[in-house]
Amino acid sequence: MSHQTARPEPGRPIRVLIVDxxxxxxxxxxxxxxxxxxIDVIGTLRDGQDAIDRCADLSPDVILLDLNMPxxxxxxxxxxxxxxxxxxxxxxLSMHDAPEYVATAMRHGAAGYCLKDQPSDEIRRAIDMVVAGNRYLCPGAEEALEPAADGSEPLTSREQTILLLLAKGRSNKEVAHDLDISVRTVETHRKxxxxxxxxxxxxxxxxxALEHGVLQGTGLLH
Known part of the structure; x- marks a missing residue:
């Protein structure tokens, strides 16, 4: 599995943003x-909202992101x-190595999952892999991404939200406006x-959505 990433120009340091x-x-x-x-560490931020607010200005190649933040x-x-x-x-970059943490993070779009207590050269290897467009998983985490017994793929929380809005009759443009994302992104989620x-x-x-209680807010898939 690969991710669409922009590799740094030859000779330019990898720009890393740390969020913890x-x-x-x-x-x-x-x-x-x-x-x-x-490697050029361009900043350290304290939570996910800060990362979203500052990302465009800082222009990192890689964001090292903690899971549990305010x-x-x-x-x-x-x-x-x-x-x-x-x-x-x-x-x-997490202290949790349980398979469910790894699987959930990857479903939400992470390019890799690294443990905080790994040696520095392993964290470096993780950065190199995701910058190159590859997936990185900490040792022993591969089994976390095995498909469910019925072969289904769980929906992310964002996909559940978009399904709810679409089921309420919202257009792609209206969903994009509600969630502050592009229409193209909504179309990708719909696909x-x-x-x-x-x-x-x-x-x-x-x-x-009707049959599975989504419109009543009863959840969808785990």
Missing amino acids: DHAMVADGIRALLETYDD RMNGLQATEILRERHPDIAVLI NLKRKLGISSTAGLTRY
Whole structure:
């Protein structure tokens, strides 16, 4: 699985943005990465909302993003960052190695999942892989991405939100306005919804939402 990322020009350092609400952790990772001449740590931010607000100005190649943060967690931030900046790789840097954490992060659009207690050279390898457009998973995490027993793909929280709005009769343009994303991004989500659910029409999506209680806010897929 590869991600659409813009590789740095030859000779330019990899621009890395660290987002973690624990200052000691962020400073420690920054110190590790600054030992590499070809990595430029362009900043450390404290939560996902800060990352979204500052991303366009800072123009990172890779964002190292913690999962558990105030205001906006890493999963929500990853989805929005991937929508608005598909050329930037989001690398989750977490202390949690449980398969469900890894799988959920990757479903939300992360290019990789790295553990905070890994050696600095492994974190460096993760950065190199996602910048090159490849997926990185921490050792032992591959089984987390095995498909469900029925072969289905779970919907992300963003896809569930878009399904709800479409089922309420909102147009692509209205959904884009509501979520502050582009119409093209909504169209991509709509295609992914149809593919994942095996549904060929918008009417079918509405019917699915009705049958599964989406319009009553009872959730959808895990």
